Amino acid sequence: MSRRLRLVIFGLGSSGMAALLAWGLAGLPSFGDFDGRYGQLLAHLTVPERHATSAVSVSTFDFRGLDTLGEEFILFTAAVGVLVLLRAQRAGETVAAEPMRQRQPTAESLTLRSIASALAAPVLVLGAYVVTHGHLTPGGGFQGGVILMTAFLLVYLAGTHLHMRGVRPLSAMEAAEGAGAAGFALIGVGGVVLAGAFLENFIGFGTVGNLISGGFIPLLNLSVGLEVMGALLVIVGELLDQRFLVRKGDW
Amino acid sequence: MTAVQAVALVVVALGGTAVVLARDPARQALVAGIFGFSLAILFLAFQAPDVALSQIAVGAVALPAMIIYALRKVQRRDEVERERR
Numbered sequence: 066m067s068r069r070l071r072l073v074i075f076g077l078g079s080s081g082m083a084a085l086l087a088w089g090l091a092g093l094p095s096f097g098d099f100d101g102r103y104g105q106l107l108a109h110l111t112v113p114e115r116h117a118t119s120a121v122s123v124s125t126f127d128f129r130g131l132d133t134l135g136e137e138f139i140l141f142t143a144a145v146g147v148l149v150l151l152r153a154q155r156a157g158e159t160v161a162a163e164p165m166r167q168r169q170p171t172a173e174s175l176t177l178r179s180i181a182s183a184l185a186a187p188v189l190v191l192g193a194y195v196v197t198h199g200h201l202t203p204g205g206g207f208q209g210g211v212i213l214m215t216a217f218l219l220v221y222l223a224g225t226h227l228h229m230r231g232v233r234p235l236s237a238m239e240a241a242e243g244a245g246a247a248g249f250a251l252i253g254v255g256g257v258v259l260a261g262a263f264l265e266n267f268i269g270f271g272t273v274g275n276l277i278s279g280g281f282i283p284l285l286n287l288s289v290g291l292e293v294m295g296a297l298l299v300i301v302g303e304l305l306d307q308r309f310l311v312r313k314g315d316w
Numbered sequence: 317m318t319a320v321q322a323v324a325l326v327v328v329a330l331g332g333t334a335v336v337l338a339r340d341p342a343r344q345a346l347v348a349g350i351f352g353f354s355l356a357i358l359f360l361a362f363q364a365p366d367v368a369l370s371q372i373a374v375g376a377v378a379l380p381a382m383i384i385y386a387l388r389k390v391q392r393r394d395e396v397e398r399e400r401r
Contacts, residue, residue, distance in 0.1 A: 096317055097317070119366075121366040122366075195369070203365035203369055208373050211370075211373030211377060297378065304385040
């Protein structure tokens with residue numbers, strides 16, 4: 066196919082696409098003119114019905130909890146898939162094949178290491194805050210879990226490879242991932258046993274605005290936070306371990 | 317539309333173009349991280365703080381980190397193969 070013909074075909078396709086896009090955008094409501102009845106309904110139901118102030122958390126963990134269970138298991142299966150692939154690749158290879166370099170700091174730059182070590186503790190606290198306050202303010206298990214993961218990454222950047230091995234025992238992270246995923250499902254089953262339906266709330270709602278309020282939403286946030294942190298750390302840990310692997314035949 | 321929203325939209329448009337124009341993959345990962353952060357500010361300006369938090373976590377941290385780890389792994393394999401020859 067000549068360059069000219071390809072350009073003609075691209076021109077036809079892209080102008081058609083542009084026309085459809087302009088047509089579609091012209092039919093949208095004007096800027097700031099919101100007419101989502103479902104959203105309005107949920108926003109007005111969260112405080113009286115669930116005693117939680119974050120409408121987004123109440124929607125994702127309570128009214129639409131089953132969707133979130135599915136989302137959580139997408140991440141879980143993705144992490145397990147990465148583990149299986151990387152470990153299958155590793156079969157028959159020697160682990161930690163760089164003994165000369167192993168004691169070296171992760172990063173050469175002193176500035177980077179200072180900033181990373183200064184940030185690690187505040188980031189850890191921020192992550193715990195975002196996870197535990199998910200039902201009160203924006204945030205929750207997913208966001209907080211990723212922030213917790215970055216706290217451990219900062220420890221890795223600040224220290225040496227061996228130090229990170231001490232802080233990040235891979236098996237503990239696998240356990241956190243599994244416990245988080247299982248916790249969400251088990252809380253759902255608890256709803257079947259104690260309240261008659263899957264993911265039906267079975268805990269007292271408490272006082273609006275308190276840290277312990279909103280029924281089981283904080284518990285679900287905690288389990289999602291554990292699961293996300295564990296899954297991402299397991300993936301990152303496996304990818305980092307790959308750095309120290311050399312095939313046996315290469316020695 | 318407020319001035320902050322307009323500026324955020326323009327910055328996001330420029331950032332997305334910059335990600336496409338960056339050709340070196342390692343540099344592209346960094347530009348993508350900055351672009352992810354500007355998207356988070358856009359979401360915040362449009363009153364979606366939950367989405368903004370997720371965007372910071374995923375777009376500005378997790379995605380560039382994964383790209384850089386994957387690049388590192390590919391480069392490492394290239395080094396090993398070069399040493400063999």
